[in-house]
Amino acid sequence: MLDYKKALKQCIKCGACMSVCPVYQATRMETDVARGKLAVLQEVASGKLGLTSSVSEILSRCLSCGACAEICANNVQSDILIQYGRQQDFLKHKPALSQSLLKTVTPENLSRNVMIQGGALLEKLLCKQIPESRGLHMRFPLSCFTQRSIIPQISMTSFLKDCQPEEKRAAGDIRVGFFVGCGTNYLFPETGRALLDILKEVGIAPFIPEEQGCCGLMAYTSGDRKRAVALAKRTIDLFFDQGLDYIITACASCFAQLKAFPKIFETEPERRQAERFSEKVMDVTSFLIDVVGYDKLGSTRQQVPKDSPIRVVYHDPCHLRIKQKVMEAPRRFLRIIPGIELVDLPAHCCGHGGTFNLSNFSLSMQILDRRMSEIEELQPDKIVTGCIGCLMQFQEGIQRIKTKKRIEVLHPLVLWKQQYL
Ligand code: SF4
Numbered sequence: 001m002l003d004y005k006k007a008l009k010q011c012i013k014c015g016a017c018m019s020v021c022p023v024y025q026a027t028r029m030e031t032d033v034a035r036g037k038l039a040v041l042q043e044v045a046s047g048k049l050g051l052t053s054s055v056s057e058i059l060s061r062c063l064s065c066g067a068c069a070e071i072c073a074n075n076v077q078s079d080i081l082i083q084y085g086r087q088q089d090f091l092k093h094k095p096a097l098s099q100s101l102l103k104t105v106t107p108e109n110l111s112r113n114v115m116i117q118g119g120a121l122l123e124k125l126l127c128k129q130i131p132e133s134r135g136l137h138m139r140f141p142l143s144c145f146t147q148r149s150i151i152p153q154i155s156m157t158s159f160l161k162d163c164q165p166e167e168k169r170a171a172g173d174i175r176v177g178f179f180v181g182c183g184t185n186y187l188f189p190e191t192g193r194a195l196l197d198i199l200k201e202v203g204i205a206p207f208i209p210e211e212q213g214c215c216g217l218m219a220y221t222s223g224d225r226k227r228a229v230a231l232a233k234r235t236i237d238l239f240f241d242q243g244l245d246y247i248i249t250a251c252a253s254c255f256a257q258l259k260a261f262p263k264i265f266e267t268e269p270e271r272r273q274a275e276r277f278s279e280k281v282m283d284v285t286s287f288l289i290d291v292v293g294y295d296k297l298g299s300t301r302q303q304v305p306k307d308s309p310i311r312v313v314y315h316d317p318c319h320l321r322i323k324q325k326v327m328e329a330p331r332r333f334l335r336i337i338p339g340i341e342l343v344d345l346p347a348h349c350c351g352h353g354g355t356f357n358l359s360n361f362s363l364s365m366q367i368l369d370r371r372m373s374e375i376e377e378l379q380p381d382k383i384v385t386g387c388i389g390c391l392m393q394f395q396e397g398i399q400r401i402k403t404k405k406r407i408e409v410l411h412p413l414v415l416w417k418q419q420y421l
Pocket residue numbers: 010011012013014015016017018034035038068071072073074075076078
């Protein structure tokens with residue numbers, strides 16, 4: 001607590017974080033920028049202000065993107081301090097949204113597929129009642145879904161269930177573990193399939209434990225540290241003693257959370273183990289480019305014939321760009337895909353932010369609309385991004401713009417697969 005108070009006081013209120021905070025840029029409210037949030041947390045820490053529902057609301061209006069901490073010349077770890085505030089808030093209030101969503105995200109439930117298959121059935125029933133030809137399609141009478149125009153389709157067969165036993169055993173000179181993540185497993189299983197195809201081409205079969213579950217990011221950013229720790233322990237246990245050289249993931253949010261594991265443990269031995277684990281974690285395109293050298297090998301596959309190149313914009317997920325600085329590898333990967341023209345897009349947040357999108361939907365859409373107008377100007381055929389949260393956000397985004405052109409949203413690995421026979 002003493003260190004926490006000291007860390008809060010490190011903020012000299014210079015306001016540099018105002019220039020990078022996507023939430024503040026949308027609202028211009030002092031309580032939405034790190035400086036304002038830290039001032040509120042200082043009042044709470046000193047006992048002058050209680051952890052009221054207004055404070056909970058202020059804390060929830062943060063995308064956990066880390067841009068404020070990156071720009072801060074005084075090295076204030078604002079995102080982590082805001083996160084700590086959320087943990088205190090969670091212990092006091094146990095927010096209804098987090099509780100209802102997260103109590104189902106236990107390692108046991110995920111491995112039994114209970115929640116996900118129930119959700120898939122519910123979604124199927126609801127979809128049946130709303131024809132796709134109507135403007136109302138995909139609008140569901142569920143409180144956190146009512147304002148959406150699209151709900152991501154949950155695959156009835158998850159990636160992990162669909163994997164054949166011989167595809168899950170590590171083989172090849174480089175020993176690689178594949179952390180699949182909930183989004184790839186249930187919403188975008190084609191991403192995992194595309195990855196297996198590329199790895200097969202370069203003679204690598206990854207280790208894919210079927211019992212793996214959630215990375216814990218959603219629990220962590222909701223302030224539920226206990227659940228995040230349990231999920232992290234499970235992941236580390238599954239991958240740790242397998243003699244792996246690398247652990248890769250195709251989702252930027254999972255990647256950021258796996259990298260952050262050392263920060264969420266309290267004891268020194270656990271932290272050290274988490275450090276050894278997270279040192280091996282790589283984003284999939286960095287692995288393919290920097291380790292495998294895929295851009296130098298060239299694919300032996302036959303290309304899909306195309307008359308003119310497809311215009312593609314690449315959106316940098318905040319979880320790859322800001323703290324991990326992974327910007328070059330995804331672009332190098334995209335440049336080797338035949339038949340595409342990669343168009344430059346400035347790096348800005350899409351407004352998803354995991355639980356932020358659920359608890360602050362309108363604000364999330366405000367940030368998304370700004371991002372979509374930047375994209376619309378470039379007239380792309382496809383938006384590609386390596387984060388499951390951003391993919392879902394852009395699926396919503398393309399429904400919100402009134403363009404006649406059909407824009408597709410997809411993962412770089414899936415685009416790779418589309419361009420080859
Ligand atoms: S958090 Fe850092 S950048 Fe923001 S006001 Fe405080 S000292 Fe300045």
